[in-house]
Amino acid sequence: MLRRQRAFRSTIALAASLTSVAISSLALAEQSTPDSAAKKVTFEEHVKPIFRQHCLTCHNLGEKKGGLALDSYQAVLEGGGSGEVVYDDGDYDGSRLWQLVSHEDTPIMPPGQDKIPAEQLAVLQAWIEGGILENSGSKAKAKKKNPLEFVAASRGKPDGPAAMPETVPMGVPVVTERPAAVTAIACSPWAPLVAVGGQRQVVLYHGDSGELLGVLPFAEGVPQSIRFSSDGGYLFVAGGEHAVLGLVAIYDVRTGERIATVGDELDIVFDGDANSDMTRVAMGGPKRMLRIYDVTDGSLKFDLKKHTDWILAVAFSPDDVLIASGDRSAGLVVWEADTGQPYLDLAGHKGAVTAVSWRDDGNVLASGSEDGTVKLWDMHTGNQIKSINVGGPVQDVAFDHQGRLITASGNRKATVWDAGGSKVRDLPAMKEAVLEAALSHDGKRAVYGDWSGQIFNVATDDPKQTLTLASNPPDERELLAAASQKLKAAQAELKKATDDLQPIQSKVQTMKDAVNAAKQDLASKRDRLEELKSTLADLNKKEQSAEETIRKAAGAADVSHDEMIAAKVGLKRGDIDDQQLALAEQQVADAFAALAESRRGLLATREQIVSLTTQRKQIQATIPTLEKAVSDADGRLQAAQSELEPVDQTRRQADAVVQKLLDRVRRIEEAIEASI
Structure with a gap:
């Protein structure tokens, strides 16, 4: 997994005396070539004359100052001691040569002189963008993959709601007449939450509204750095007291409880960070040692000595594989977190490295320096991808989830830069040097503070939307008075809203009752239809049965009638007597009586069928009306609910x-009681 370390030398010792004489070779070439060739800017025709005029005294194949020669095309491609200088990703302002000759980075070239003329810079720009052609017959060099290409990641994002203060105390340990210089600011990676370092305390604010959410005591001194855990659930506060003690404290964001205190330094800790599972904490300060502690037992895992001056910046990579640290003498080292071995020694800054920040994917490290630059480093190769000229000593730099950057500078500005390192905008200037800056979890707001203690919370798209925060909030009694006044106003608003709601609620209830009544009526009719349907089905069966009974009764009556006639004939012949004839006549009478009864039953059944069928038709005819009534009532209810x-x-x-x-x-009342 280890990647090959490459040491960097930040300077390309381009040297030469130069004069402010414009070169006309590009114009001459355009006049003497066809249109297709006129568009090409080449080394031999256009760029080499510029190098000859300004650079070849020191940078030739015979001398090669800084390992760089510019008098042959192949030598230019090979670059110098720090690798390629005229081509990296096809972006001219990412070229190291361009950064130096355009005076965007140091050491400026030519040394101690003005920039080369603008028309010559334009030639160099066109040459790099055109693929650094050697001559008119050359083909453009294939562009490399842009190391600043970035796809936003969600490493560390919690599964549920992001942590926000819930039971954090409101007591203010230290109340001062005026704020001190802002030494620490951090924004939660997943929630609208801002943490600001003050004197012996960390103040928590809602990132969108600016509302004070709680105060974390830091009795050991002044917080020098604040970082959130990758999931936003914990806060790492590094600080202490100069020449007395230093440590890193870990707080639960929801409760404000301090869950761990790591380190027992004999001097203040300027910066500290923990890995994702909070098992290790790295810290640095005036002792020049990068110390890594085991949080579980407090033991010192590594005591790393490589820095030659105060360590000002420390940060774990998002994947916990590496640790970056920067010092006051421009040292910038990347370490293997598991072994404590140096991984990269990144040379390039000319002033104190005041801040480091990792892009979410861990592939790019940003370093800010008092030399006025932010440098972006490729962690796969160790190459410097880009150097951004901020315009003043850089005091802080931080990435957001989109790969954008914010810088805090001694020129009183905080500035937002896009993922490619181009300036998006300067934010409203402050009274003095801006010391700390951070972007909110969604990138929509920037929070930054200066030497005077001012803290701005600004909308990045509309900087006019500015809130003011404070590292020294008022004491509990002032907070209580303000909160009580707000509560009184809020209760009045609640009463008004409740009063406004009551008549509408009554209206809605009336509508609900009407809908329920209409639905009940419709349901009752539908139930009756089902009942009639079932009854009619039974009656139809009964009718069929009655018809069968009549058929049988008619047959039996016919038989009895025939038997009676036969009996009468037999009586005349003397075959039967009167008693037998009377019996036959009775049977006929009974059979016809049964037939008559069956017919009456059939008639009654048919009358029922007719009656119930009529009822069913009548009810069926009312169904559409009832359905419309329900629909209308439901519509009125929905309107009322809306x-x-x-x-x-x-x-x-x-x-x-x-x-x-x-x-x-x-x-607040609890905090007041606790202080009595």
């Missing part, structure tokens, strides 16, 4: 504000 929803939402929001303020007042 009217209700925004009013109810207003009431719910007002209630939430009241509950929040009640909790705030309670916590």
Whole structure:
């Protein structure tokens, strides 16, 4: 997994005396060549004359100062001691040569002189963008993959809601008349939460509203750096007191509880960070040692000595594989986190390295320096990808999830840069040097503070939307008075919202009752239809049975009638007597009586069928009307509910504000009681 270390030398010792004489070779070439060739800018025709005029005194194959020769095309491609100088990713401002001759980085070339003329810079720019052609017959060099290409990652994003303060105390340990210089600012990676370092405390604010959410005591001194854990659930605070003690404290963001204190340094800790699972903490300070502790037992795992001056910046890579550290003498080292061995020694800065920040994918490291630059480093090769001229001593630099950067500078500015290192905008200037800066979890806001103690929370797309934060909030009694006043106003809003809601709720209830009544009526009719359907089915079966009974009864009556006639004939012949004839006549009478009864039953059944069929048709005819009544009532209900929803939402929001303020007042009162 280890990647080959490459040491860097940041200077390309381009040297020469130069004069401010413009070269006309490009124009001459365009006049003497066809249109297709006129578009080509080549080394032999256009660039080499510029090098001859300004550079070849020191950078030739005979002398090669800094290992760089510029008098042959192949030598230019090979570059110098720090690798390629005229081509990297096809982007001219990513070329090291361009950065130096355009005075975007140091050491400026030619040394101690003005930039070469603008028209010559334009030739160099066109040559690099055109693929650094050797001559008119050359083909453009294939562009390399841009090392600044970036796909936003979600490493560390919690599965549920991101952590926000819930029961963090509201007590203010230290109240000062005026704020001190801002020494630490951090934004949660996944929530609208800002942490600001103050005197013996860390103050938590809502990132969008600027509301004070709680105060974390840091009794050991002044926080020098604040970092959130990768999931945003914990806060790492490094600091202490100069020449007395230093440490890193770990806090639970939700409760404000300090869950661990790591390190027992004899001097202040300027910066500290923990790995993702919080098993190890790295810290550095005036002792020039990068110390890595085991959080589980507090033991010192590594005591790394390579820096020659105060360590000002420390950060774990997002994958916990590497640790970057920077010092006051421009030293910048990347270490293997598991072994403590140096991985890269990144030379290039000419001033103190004040800040380091990792891009989310861990492939790019940004370093800020008092030399006025932010440098972006490729962690696969160790190459410097880009050097950004910020315009003043860089005090802080930080990536956001989109790969954008924010810088804090001694020129009183905080500046946002895109993922390619191009300036997006300067944010509103402050009174003095800006010392700390961070971008919010969604990149929509920037928080930065200066030497005077000012802290701005600014919308990055509309810097006019600015909130002011403080590292020294007022004491508990002032907070209580302000919260009580807000609570009173919020309760009045809640009462108004509740009063507005009541008549609409009554209207909605009336509509609900009407809908329910219409639905019940419709359901009753449908139930009756089902009942009639079942009854008619039974009657139809009964009718069929009656018809069968009549058929049989008619047959039996016919038989009895025939038997009676036969009996009468037999009586005349003397075959039977009167008693037998009477019996036959009775049987006939009974059979016809049964037939008559069956016919009456059939008629009654048919009358029932007719009656129930009529009822069914009548009820069936009312169904569409009832369905429309239900639909109309339901429509009126929905309209009333639509009217209700925004009013109810207003009431719910007002209630939430009241509950929040009640909790705030309670916590402030508890803080006051605890201080008595």
